[in-house]
Amino acid sequence: MSANIGDVSAQPRPRLLRRDADTGLVAGVCSGLGRRLGIDPIILRVGFGAATLVGGTGLVLYALAWALVPEEGGRRTTVARLAGRRETWLVVGGSGMLLLSAMLLLREWGLWFSDAIAWPVLLAGAGAALIWRQSAAAAPAAAPPVPQRVRPDRPPDPFRARRLPTPALGPAAIGAALVIAAGLVFLWLNDALAPARDVLLAVVVVVVALTLILAPWWLRLVRGLSAERAERIRSQERSEVAAHLHDSVLQTLALVQRRAGDPREVANLARRQERELRAWLNGGRPEPGDSLAGSLEAAAAEVEETHGVPIDVVAVGDAPVDERGAALVAAAREALVNAAKFAGGGTGGSISLYAEVGEERTEVFVRDRGPGFDLAAVSEDRRGVRESIVGRMRRHGGRAVVHSTPGQGTEVELVIER
C-alpha cells in the first residue's frame, strides 16, 4: 500500500505555463513556453521575431503573454501586480502614449477606420477604464480602515463625516468627463450636434439669466449657512468646555470642600487637577507609551500621587519610546521615588525633573533639596541606586551620575544616546 502511495507521489505533476525571467532574455515568455512545450526556446524566439517582422503580431502576442502569464516562483501576473500600485499611473500613461503613437502611425499609413469612430472609442475606453478602476478601488473590502488617533480632549468635528472623499472622486470625475467628451466628439464628428445647437444656446441663455437673477439670493444663502455653521461650531466648543469643567474642575472643587481638613490630600487634588488642566489646555500630549516626554510626565505623576510630594516636570522636545527610552524612564522613575522617599515633604521642598530630548541624546536631571547622601557610603546590598539607576543605564548604553553632597541635596543625571 505504501508503495502505491509512493508511486503516485513520485509521478511528475503537469507543469503549468510560467514565465521564466531568470533564464529568459526579455521577460521569460519564450523560455517558459519552451519548457512547457518541451522545445528549445530559441525556436520560439525565432518564431516570435518572424511574426513581429510580419505585421507586428509577434510583439503583441509577446506583450500579452508577458502581461497575463504569471512568473515562475508563485508570483502573480504582471497585470495583477500592477493593479493598485502607485506606479500604475506611469504604466497606464506610458501604455496610453504608445497606443496613441501606434494609432497616429496607422492613421498616417491609411490603415484607419475613421476619425469619427477611433478617437471617441479611445476616449470612451480611457474614461471607462478610469471609472471601473475607481469603482473597484472604492469597494469596502479594498479600503481598510485607517487607524486614527482619538483625542478625547478635543470635540469631534461634526462636518468631517460629511465631507466628500475628494481624492477618490478625482479619477472618477476625469473618467466621466472623458466618456462625455467621447460622446460629444462622436456627435460632433458625425455632424449630429447641429440640431441640438439651437436648443443648447437657448439653455445657456436661460441659465445665464437665472444666474444673474438668483445670484444675490444664492450669495446670501451661502453666507447665512456659513454663519450658521460657525455659530454651531462655537456652540459645540462652549458645550465641550462646560462639560469638561463640570467633569473635572467642579468635581475637584467639591472634593476639596469635602476634605478641607486634610491639607495633604487637598494639595494632591489640586496638583492632579492642575496637571490635567495643563494637559487639556496644551492640546494633550501623545499617549505615555508613545512619547518619551509623556512617559516621564506619567511616571512623575504616579510618584507624586503615591508619595504625596510635588514634582515639577519640564520636558523639552519629544521622541517615541524605544527600548533605551523605556530604560531611561524606568531609571528616572526610580530616581524620583528615591527623591520622594528621602527628600520629599518636610523641609525637603519640591522635586524637579528636567528632560531634554535631542536628536542625538536624551538627558534627564532629577533634583531635590533633601539631606543628600554619600554614594560611597551606601552598602553593596542596597540595589536602588546601583542597579535600578546606574546599572540599568549602563546596560542600555547610557550613563547615570549621582551628584550629592550631604546637606545640599541630590542631582541624578541620566544620559542616553539615541
Add this chain to the structure above:
Amino acid sequence: MRRPLDRVSLVAGLAISGLGVLLLLDRTGVIELQFGYGLPALLACVGAILLAVGLEGPRR
C-alpha cells in the same frame, strides 16, 4: 564590481537615441520627417520611458 543593469536608463537611452537618430537623418536630408511621423515618434519615446519607470517600481 559589476553594476546591475538599470533597465530604466537603458530604455530611456535607447528611446532618446532613436529620436536623435531620426532628427539627425531628417537634418541630413536622408529622410523627410513630417509631423505625422514626428509626433508618434516623440509619443513613443516618452511612453516607453514612462512604461519603463512604472514597471521598474519604486527605487530604494
